[in-house]
Amino acid sequence: MSIIVQKYGGTSVGTIDKIKSVAKLLAKRKDAGFQIAAVVSAMGKTTDKLVNMAEEVSDNPSKRELDMLLATGEQITSSLLAMTLKEMGYDSIALTGFQAGIKTGDKHTKAPILDINIKNVKKYLNEGKIVIVAGFQGIDENGDITTLGRGGSDTTAVALAAKLNCPCEIYTDVCGIYGADPRAYPNAKKLDYISYEEMLEMASLGAKVIETRAVEMGSKYNVPIYIALNNGECIGTYIKEFDESMETKVITGLTVNDEDLMVTINNVLYNTKDISNIFKRLSEMDINIDMISQTAPVHGYVNISFTAPKNSKSLINKLVEELKITMKGIKVDIQEDITKVSVVGLGMRTQSGVAAKIFKIFADNDIEFKQVTTSEIRISYTINTKDREKAIFGIAQAFNL
Amino acid sequence: MSIIVQKYGGTSVGTIDKIKSVAKLLAKRKDAGFQIAAVVSAMGKTTDKLVNMAEEVSDNPSKRELDMLLATGEQITSSLLAMTLKEMGYDSIALTGFQAGIKTGDKHTKAPILDINIKNVKKYLNEGKIVIVAGFQGIDENGDITTLGRGGSDTTAVALAAKLNCPCEIYTDVCGIYGADPRAYPNAKKLDYISYEEMLEMASLGAKVIETRAVEMGSKYNVPIYIALNNGECIGTYIKEFDESMETKVITGLTVNDEDLMVTINNVLYNTKDISNIFKRLSEMDINIDMISQTAPVHGYVNISFTAPKNSKSLINKLVEELKITMKGIKVDIQEDITKVSVVGLGMRTQSGVAAKIFKIFADNDIEFKQVTTSEIRISYTINTKDREKAIFGIAQAFNL
Numbered sequence: 001m002s003i004i005v006q007k008y009g010g011t012s013v014g015t016i017d018k019i020k021s022v023a024k025l026l027a028k029r030k031d032a033g034f035q036i037a038a039v040v041s042a043m044g045k046t047t048d049k050l051v052n053m054a055e056e057v058s059d060n061p062s063k064r065e066l067d068m069l070l071a072t073g074e075q076i077t078s079s080l081l082a083m084t085l086k087e088m089g090y091d092s093i094a095l096t097g098f099q100a101g102i103k104t105g106d107k108h109t110k111a112p113i114l115d116i117n118i119k120n121v122k123k124y125l126n127e128g129k130i131v132i133v134a135g136f137q138g139i140d141e142n143g144d145i146t147t148l149g150r151g152g153s154d155t156t157a158v159a160l161a162a163k164l165n166c167p168c169e170i171y172t173d174v175c176g177i178y179g180a181d182p183r184a185y186p187n188a189k190k191l192d193y194i195s196y197e198e199m200l201e202m203a204s205l206g207a208k209v210i211e212t213r214a215v216e217m218g219s220k221y222n223v224p225i226y227i228a229l230n231n232g233e234c235i236g237t238y239i240k241e242f243d244e245s246m247e248t249k250v251i252t253g254l255t256v257n258d259e260d261l262m263v264t265i266n267n268v269l270y271n272t273k274d275i276s277n278i279f280k281r282l283s284e285m286d287i288n289i290d291m292i293s294q295t296a297p298v299h300g301y302v303n304i305s306f307t308a309p310k311n312s313k314s315l316i317n318k319l320v321e322e323l324k325i326t327m328k329g330i331k332v333d334i335q336e337d338i339t340k341v342s343v344v345g346l347g348m349r350t351q352s353g354v355a356a357k358i359f360k361i362f363a364d365n366d367i368e369f370k371q372v373t374t375s376e377i378r379i380s381y382t383i384n385t386k387d388r389e390k391a392i393f394g395i396a397q398a399f400n401l
Numbered sequence: 402m403s404i405i406v407q408k409y410g411g412t413s414v415g416t417i418d419k420i421k422s423v424a425k426l427l428a429k430r431k432d433a434g435f436q437i438a439a440v441v442s443a444m445g446k447t448t449d450k451l452v453n454m455a456e457e458v459s460d461n462p463s464k465r466e467l468d469m470l471l472a473t474g475e476q477i478t479s480s481l482l483a484m485t486l487k488e489m490g491y492d493s494i495a496l497t498g499f500q501a502g503i504k505t506g507d508k509h510t511k512a513p514i515l516d517i518n519i520k521n522v523k524k525y526l527n528e529g530k531i532v533i534v535a536g537f538q539g540i541d542e543n544g545d546i547t548t549l550g551r552g553g554s555d556t557t558a559v560a561l562a563a564k565l566n567c568p569c570e571i572y573t574d575v576c577g578i579y580g581a582d583p584r585a586y587p588n589a590k591k592l593d594y595i596s597y598e599e600m601l602e603m604a605s606l607g608a609k610v611i612e613t614r615a616v617e618m619g620s621k622y623n624v625p626i627y628i629a630l631n632n633g634e635c636i637g638t639y640i641k642e643f644d645e646s647m648e649t650k651v652i653t654g655l656t657v658n659d660e661d662l663m664v665t666i667n668n669v670l671y672n673t674k675d676i677s678n679i680f681k682r683l684s685e686m687d688i689n690i691d692m693i694s695q696t697a698p699v700h701g702y703v704n705i706s707f708t709a710p711k712n713s714k715s716l717i718n719k720l721v722e723e724l725k726i727t728m729k730g731i732k733v734d735i736q737e738d739i740t741k742v743s744v745v746g747l748g749m750r751t752q753s754g755v756a757a758k759i760f761k762i763f764a765d766n767d768i769e770f771k772q773v774t775t776s777e778i779r780i781s782y783t784i785n786t787k788d789r790e791k792a793i794f795g796i797a798q799a800f801n802l
Contacts, residue, residue, distance in 0.1 A: 016454065016457045016458060019458065020458065050477070053417065053477075053481060054480075054481065054484060056417045057417060057420065057421065057481055057484050057485040057488060058484045058485065058487065058488035059488070060488075061484045061488075062483065062484050062487045064494070064495075065480040065481075065483045065484045065487070065494075065495050066480070066484070068476060068479070068480040068495055068497070069476070069477055069480040069481065069484075071476075072473035072476050072477055075469060075470070075472075075473050075476075076451070076454075076470055076473050078469075079455075079466040079467070079469040079470040080454060080455065080458055080466075080470065082463065082466045083455060083458050083459045083462045083463050083466045083467070083470075084458040084459065086459065086463045086466070087458060087459035087460070087461075087462075093465070093466075094465075094466050094469055096469070096546070098499075099544055099545075120544075143500055143521075144500075145497070
């Protein structure tokens with residue numbers, strides 16, 4: 001009998017009525033002859049409420065205990081969903097992370113899944129039960145409860161599907177993956193397929209439908225992932241290995257990220273020791289920098305720019321004060337109204353001219369760009385936030401996204 | 402170093418501020434040089450809220466999943482309390498039931514503790530940590546989460562103390578055990594000591610300060626139990642083995658229970674088959690009967706009375722309809738305005754005349770009683786609820802409770 005892993009996120013199980021709707025979808029699929037394991041998130045804002053309680057008792061809550069606290073959210077949803085199914089006459093069983101055999105590392109709040117002992121889940125599936133697994137959590141080798149970090153339930157679902165050697169369906173509040181965010185570009189087209197590679201780039205660039213780690217895991221174990229609306233009423237997007245049946249588009253998707261700021265350090269003495277020291281200190285302070293650019297030396301001085309998350313601003317200010325002591329004469333400019341626009345597409349490997357086409361769109365629309373970086377299947381630009389709309393519409397129309 | 406197990410109930414940890422207060426009490430005790438394990442209940446009305454959610458999805462929620470759901474309540478409190486202690490600079494660790502090694506039977510929602518694997522708790526105590534254990538829960542041999550039923554956290558605490566061979570302190574919202582309920586008899590005196598045996602009778606009669614099972618466990622393993630107010634500001638009551646140092650009172654305590662109704666079946670043919678059938682059916686219907694009385698046969702007929710919880714009234718009505726079919730001519734009377742008044746005291750073993758003294762109090766105060774039952778250290782009376790006050794004051798004053 002075919003096995004399917006499904007995943008329902010926090011908005012899909014946000015109320016008792018929504019849990020009942022999910023139960024009906026699971027029952028329908030069971031009636032169609034599938035063995036089903038469903039991974040669920042915490043109900044609606046439960047995780048936020050638990051985090052708030054932790055913050056009321058501690059400015060920097062113990063991560064081990066925070067994991068133990070947060071894991072209750074998914075435990076609540078999974079037990080309620082299994083109860084609902086049993087009430088409907090479908091045999092079901094709810095499992096916490098440890099009961100589902102999800103073994104993780106001990107990095108609390110961001111633990112990686114190391115392995116899944118699939119024995120329990122398989123046994124219950126073979127008994128005809130709909131198995132409900134609390135997402136986002138596992139157990140480390142000390143027997144401590146861990147959580148997997150942001151989007152952890154996606155990772156639980158894909159890892160489970162990898163172990164069960166079956167497809168994974170992720171139900172959420174959007175219909176699938178779009179060529180551009182429909183909130184920013186209303187004409188955006190839904191994609192029928194996207195390759196793991198493209199989805200990885202898009203997820204890491206901020207397309208929040210699925211977590212990067214889950215896509216990585218899908219790619220590693222070749223798990224077909226289907227993303228669709230949680231009422232089952234629209235055809236979603238398949239994330240899978242690229243194959244000949246998939247149309248090769250030059251650009252598959254466009255992502256836009258307003259969450260970074262850009263730091264420019266002017267008048268840096270062109271001296272590799274000083275420059276490498278900047279990046280060494282950024283790394284030591286755990287500031288996650290992204291796009292880096294450097295001007296050519298003029299009279300022995302260069303300007304260096306990099307982007308970093310806006311929420312690291314206070315750390316950056318601290319670093320700047322420190323740098324000013326040893327690097328006399330530097331001038332630092334922090335610009336917050338910047339936006340990163342990226343295009344992703346496997347087709348870029350074989351078709352050239354994408355960058356040129358975008359430069360032309362920028363020129364035609366009077367859009368100034370500050371930085372450009374490229375990877376094999378991606379080009380990203382830093383632009384002023386005021387030009388956001390023009391850039392999105394220009395690119396989306398030109399590449400038919 | 403001396404070990405102490407403490408237990409804080411739902412009202413003691415009902416808010417974040419109360420959790421902070423508990424943390425301060427634990428820290429103070431730690432500073433005094435003790436190793437401390439604290440057992441906590443769910444915050445305030447959390448368990449009720451979770452039960453309501455379960456009832457929204459099912460009229461008769463799956464007990465296995467209900468246990469998994471309810472166990473989250475204590476998990477939340479324990480993690481928050483350990484976080485609070487760490488924030489205060491005290492090393493602490495929170496443990497769920499399974500992490501604390503609490504092994505139970507598989508009778509979900511009422512699982513008995515079978516054993517405690519104390520290894521983890523001992524290790525953490527020896528590392529100097531204040532160990533916080535989620536009460537009310539354990540794990541069965543299938544790896545399923547269980548709960549211990551009403552008052553389960555008391556049982557967790559006493560069982561843990563038994564295994565650690567140390568005293569157990571139970572902090573609650575009253576100052577200790579009183580000779581009579583202070584709400585019913587404002588002059589009631591707090592007891593300094595009470596024997597396990599007397600406390601068992603009082604707890605089973607409805608004195609709700611501590612659960613019967615916890616007292617039984619204390620008695621079995623000779624764990625001294627101290628019950629006191631959760632702000633640590635009054636001297637509480639020790640429950641322990643009776644010894645010569647304890648003053649022998651004829652009557653230690655008075656309990657009053659308004660939760661029963663009395664059923665009288667008149668005109669029962671005096672025929673052991675019919676009579677035993679009544680009690681057989683009561684047992685089959687899981688109706689928990691308490692006081693039983695039967696009149697002497699008159700012309701071959703008897704009247705039988707028994708008390709049962711008011712919440713079993715609909716079951717009793719069903720039984721009565723059934724009995725009327727086979728036992729022609731019976732007349733059934735159900736009286737709800739009755740109260741059970743009991744006195745408990747080890748001294749009754751050696752001093753006679755307690756019953757006579759109480760009969761005199763009843764006669765002097767014009768109190769009619771309907772049933773009397775006695776055990777070695779207890780006498781219980783069923784009276785009309787309208788005479789409740791007169792009985793309490795009469796007895797409490799006469800025996801100086």
